[in-house]
Amino acid sequence: MTVKPNSLEELWMPFTANKHFKQEPRLFTEAKGVYLTNHRGETLIDGCSGLYCIPAGHGRREIADAVHKQILELDYSPPFQFGHPLQFEVARRIAAMTPGDLDYVFFANSGSEAVDSAMKMALQYHRAKGQPQRVRFVCREKAYHGVNFGGTSLSGMVRNRETFGPLLAGISHMRHTRPPEHKFVMGQAETGADLADDLQRHAELYGGDTIAAVFIEPIAGSIGILPPPKGYLQRIRQICDQHGILMIYDEVITGFGRLGENFACQAFGVNPDIMTLAKAITNGVVPMGAVVANEKVYKAVTEAGPAKGIEFFHGYTWSGNPVACAASLAALDIYEKEGLFERAKKLSTYFLEQIASFREFGIVTDTRGIGLLGAIDFEPVDGKPGLRGYEMLQDLFNNGLLARITYDTLILAPQFISEEKHVDEMCDKARAAVRRSMNRPQLRAVG
Numbered sequence: 001m002t003v004k005p006n007s008l009e010e011l012w013m014p015f016t017a018n019k020h021f022k023q024e025p026r027l028f029t030e031a032k033g034v035y036l037t038n039h040r041g042e043t044l045i046d047g048c049s050g051l052y053c054i055p056a057g058h059g060r061r062e063i064a065d066a067v068h069k070q071i072l073e074l075d076y077s078p079p080f081q082f083g084h085p086l087q088f089e090v091a092r093r094i095a096a097m098t099p100g101d102l103d104y105v106f107f108a109n110s111g112s113e114a115v116d117s118a119m120k121m122a123l124q125y126h127r128a129k130g131q132p133q134r135v136r137f138v139c140r141e142k143a144y145h146g147v148n149f150g151g152t153s154l155s156g157m158v159r160n161r162e163t164f165g166p167l168l169a170g171i172s173h174m175r176h177t178r179p180p181e182h183k184f185v186m187g188q189a190e191t192g193a194d195l196a197d198d199l200q201r202h203a204e205l206y207g208g209d210t211i212a213a214v215f216i217e218p219i220a221g222s223i224g225i226l227p228p229p230k231g232y233l234q235r236i237r238q239i240c241d242q243h244g245i246l247m248i249y250d251e252v253i254t255g256f257g258r259l260g261e262n263f264a265c266q267a268f269g270v271n272p273d274i275m276t277l278a279k280a281i282t283n284g285v286v287p288m289g290a291v292v293a294n295e296k297v298y299k300a301v302t303e304a305g306p307a308k309g310i311e312f313f314h315g316y317t318w319s320g321n322p323v324a325c326a327a328s329l330a331a332l333d334i335y336e337k338e339g340l341f342e343r344a345k346k347l348s349t350y351f352l353e354q355i356a357s358f359r360e361f362g363i364v365t366d367t368r369g370i371g372l373l374g375a376i377d378f379e380p381v382d383g384k385p386g387l388r389g390y391e392m393l394q395d396l397f398n399n400g401l402l403a404r405i406t407y408d409t410l411i412l413a414p415q416f417i418s419e420e421k422h423v424d425e426m427c428d429k430a431r432a433a434v435r436r437s438m439n440r441p442q443l444r445a446v447g
């Protein structure tokens, strides 16, 4: 169905420069495989898997058929005190993919909801264990944990927080994991594991037994792909264990194969107690999020409840919605049948070499990457951080590449079905845009 809107005025767009967008709109009208079509009928290559969520490519018939069938068979099932078979099956499939005893899956509808659900789970776990004083959370600068009040409070991206008042109390931030000495390091840096000792300092400052959980994106994604230094996550795990703090991974971007393993915890060999998922859980096609808890957390919460009473007073109208579950099962089948995580792993080396090659440009101040996640920082225009990035986003849209831009950072996160030729196409288009940016008089970095 192609709809041509008669007015752009009424829509208030998320994380968008609304006023400017409405002067120079960027609309997508179709998508298939690794390509999208814009409102002028031009083709763009998808360099960011939509928004890190469509690894198996656009327009997958298997998912469309599964969703269609499910709507006709059972379109909705109330999630509180009732169930339907598909949600148990998705939970079983995810539990089989996770390591260790991360076996209990709670459904939400987005990454933000998953994060807030995980916060509540942590609080209730400690209450069930007789430690209700554990109400603090520790997280990191530059983190992104979604946009609900819990996740906004955990986040460390300044623009996402500054407008919204005092946010939740009892949340403190450790340093991020990209110190200046890691400039141009691709993959995990050899140094910097000691940044994890910030957690120990927070435990000493606030009392380790007041902290409910530490939230970590194994790779800080939205800010521009900050991989953890070698040994960092291991150290965080040790400090958590020492103080009885739950370790929570936000795997909304890294989950489902981005690093070539099912989840980042497997890629890094360090398991959390709880992890949050979303995005690729349905190949991005139907909104869905999940929280996976280990046995210790699930059992503590459920066993503390009465025999016939609700144990966790939390859930959403669309938790485990049958249509989302159908999409998820179809997506998980595709990932498995087509060996897509393995493909992602194979493509990663080539992809990261290409990202690293952007170092040749004078305006590039850092390159980073791991798995199928790569980022390139550009020198901001004096006094106008974000302007170069925004102009590049427009320029790329007009020249055939969908990339993610955060401030003056360009992020590429190819679909797992991409081939080397697609990476070449993305990077050639990005290089041409960098050259244009360098040549645009008003964007020439001053000083």
Ligand SMILES: Cc1ncc(COP(=O)(O)O)c(C=O)c1O
Pocket (backbone or CB within 6 Å): 109, 110, 111, 112, 113, 115, 144, 145, 146, 147, 217, 221, 222, 250, 251, 252, 253, 278, 279
């Ligand atoms: C690590 C992380 N957590 C949470 C979220 C929020 O997810 P959503 O936009 O689905 O609410 C995101 C979104 O990009 C994310 O990257």
